[in-house]
């Protein structure tokens with residue numbers, strides 16, 4: 001059998017993913033995710049769109065300099081200043097790629113550009129040549145490619161290959177394509193442009209999930225000759241999102257009988273951790289029934305299924321949770337466990353923390369173990385979430401008391417500690433206990449925000465379960481998320497609200513110190 005074709009995984013979590021409504025990542029969070037993506041084994045990371053903001057520019061620059069194994073890519077329109085900015089951001093990258101794009105569909109040409117197609121081809125050639133003057137690795141995307149006529153796609157693909165592009169990505173920008181149709185584009189391009197195979201040009205898919213077909217379309221592209229898939233962790237992205245990395249990779253792995261001619265360099269055991277990190281840092285939680293990494297993906301409710309599972313795992317389970325790195329949920333520790341045992345367990349779970357942070361997590365753990373008899377991995381992860389999120393901590397919750405009832409106005413007394421260690425306290429009334437707590441926090445921090453979304457759920461089982469609250473707040477039009485975890489739902493809400501406020505403060509600081 002011939003050697004399987006390597007399918008490059010192009011991760012755009014930090015670019016298309018970050019464009020998700022509600023997602024926002026600060027500089028250090030982007031670097032943390034990029035490092036994890038390298039662990040996961042992605043081939044290319046699209047780290048941002050440098051012309052659009054200082055933050056994107058800095059992220060592409062820092063990630064390019066940081067990662068030695070993974071290609072780091074910056075996005076640019078076919079406009080000189082965009083390409084110059086991308087090149088500047090990538091100047092000290094180990095493996096730089098510039099990705100230029102230009103819309104080519106009739107609907108975009110008529111309504112957005114108001115230019116004839118010939119001029120678009122000219123612009124694209126110039127864009128690719130300009131990018132090529134800075135880097136060897138140039139990718140071109142005809143935006144809205146799936147709604148561009150095949151004649152025009154052939155013309156522009158040939159033109160940009162001649163101009164030096166080495167990867168041609170055909171985006172289904174609006175998530176409109178269906179698998180047969182999308183796959184046929186790739187087949188036809190290869191048939192009509194011999195240079196693709198002769199020169200080893202990489203064709204790439206980029207699919208959106210508006211019709212729930214992003215993964216199916218990407219796989220159809222692969223079976224018709226695409227050698228790169230653009231995707232995001234947890235499938236986050238514009239609107240309904242992008243093709244989900246974990247679904248693509250696990251489909252190809254689980255059905256290796258069908259996809260035997262292809263391989264990726266993804267280390268599937270890093271999937272779970274990557275998914276958790278992206279969800280924690282973007283604040284976009286993963287739906288319970290999400291394929292591969294949703295909380296219910298490996299849970300078996302029905303009695304018949306449970307019976308089958310006990311007799312033989314394969315009866316109802318097509319994937320082994322361990323293959324994607326789901327930590328086996330075992331009872332780990334109780335109130336008598338020492339710091340060493342906790343530290344060992346944390347290491348096994350894939351985290352490296354020490355010193356003061358470890359001490360804080362240990363203190364939290366002791367407190368939790370007093371309230372909750374058995375402490376599971378999930379509980380510890382929740383504690384880690386809180387403490388690791390404090391790299392950007394400004395305000396910390398010290399104390400909270402709430403009075404509420406059916407016949408009285410809720411009142412909250414809140415005590416916070418600021419970054420200088422100064423205690424500040426205040427009380428506030430509200431429509432219910434949570435509203436009162438939020439009002440008190442606003443009074444103390446002086447950050448005025450509008451609460452737009454409030455979701456609370458149990459992370460672990462039982463009546464002493466840890467509750468997780470996530471909030472979305474609006475601060476002068478900027479939407480920011482925060483998460484908090486506690487066995488007490490009101491405390492979880494307070495922590496979530498405070499983490500969002502801390503995030504706003506950090507973003508303001510990053511902005512103020514930007515070049």
Ligand code: MN
Nearest residue numbers: 016173206238
């Ligand atoms: Mn996109």
